[in-house]
Amino acid sequence: MRRFIAGWLSDSIRFGLGLMFALAALQLPALTHAYTTALLQVAEGTRRDINQRKEVASQYYRWSDTMADAAAVDALRPLEPANAEGLSASIAREGLLRDSYRRLMAAPELLRPLKAGWELVEDAGTETREVLRIAWATHVPQVVIxxxxxxxxxAGLMxxxxxxxxLLTFLAALWRPRPKRLNTAVERRHPTLPARDSLP
Incomplete structure (x- = not known):
């Protein structure tokens, strides 16, 4: 009975961990898709903020509505340095987000989750955390065929x-009973007398 329960527990642990890791790994392609969608969403939101800043400045200073981003920053820097720096930071942020989106979409589908994970490790800035938060919030667990x-x-199953x-090997090593040294203890209490030489 003891061996039966031990075998059942071992099989349950193997099946449970294998299934859990397999299902978790199956979410990687879908989560990567949500991440790329969030990248594009945040980039478009940043572009709207840039356009609003340029529109307000053009209305106030009577500039052209079709002014390029770099020209708007250069024209605004002597007048409002702080606003110009904020606009420049938003433009740079949009460029980084769109570059990251293009790199991920250019990668093969099989390597896309690995590339996204590597970019998350390399760049753990505010933009990356925001994109990851949106991706996690919009991700729906699913099995992508x-x-x-x-x-x-x-790979997750393996x-x-x-x-x-x-884990089972470690637990077996902990629970394995240690051999008892009864013979050694008896010999210490009752040492064996040396054999006498036989009489002639």
């Missing part, structure tokens, strides 16, 4: 089974 989803799911095996 695709080549990338199948490969990531299989990783889960590996971790389960390591």
């Amino acid at each position: 695709s080549t990338a989803g199948a490969i990531y799911g299989l 990783l889960g089974l590996l971790l389960a095996q390591l």
Whole structure:
């Protein structure tokens, strides 16, 4: 009975961890899609803010509505340095977001989650956190039937089974009973007398 319960627990741990990691890995393509959508959404929001700033400045200073971004910053810098710096930062932010979006979309679908994760590790700024927050809020857990989803799911399953095996090996080493040294204890209490030489 004890062996039956131990085997059942071992199989349950393997199945549970394998399934959990497989389902988690299956979410990577969908989560990456939500991340790229959030990148484009934040970039478009930044562009609207830039256009509003330029529109207010053009109405106040009677500038042309079709003025380029760099020209607007140069024209605004002598008049309102702080506003010009804010506009320049927004323009740079939009450029970074759109560049990141183009890099991710240019990558193969299979490598896109890895590339997105690498960019998150490299750049942990405010923009990245905002994009990640939007992506996580809009992401709906789903199972994407695709080549990338199948490969990531299989990789997650193998990783889960590996971790389960390591965990079971560690637990077995902890619970393994230590051999008792009864013979040594008896010998210490009652030492064996040396054999006498036989009489001639």
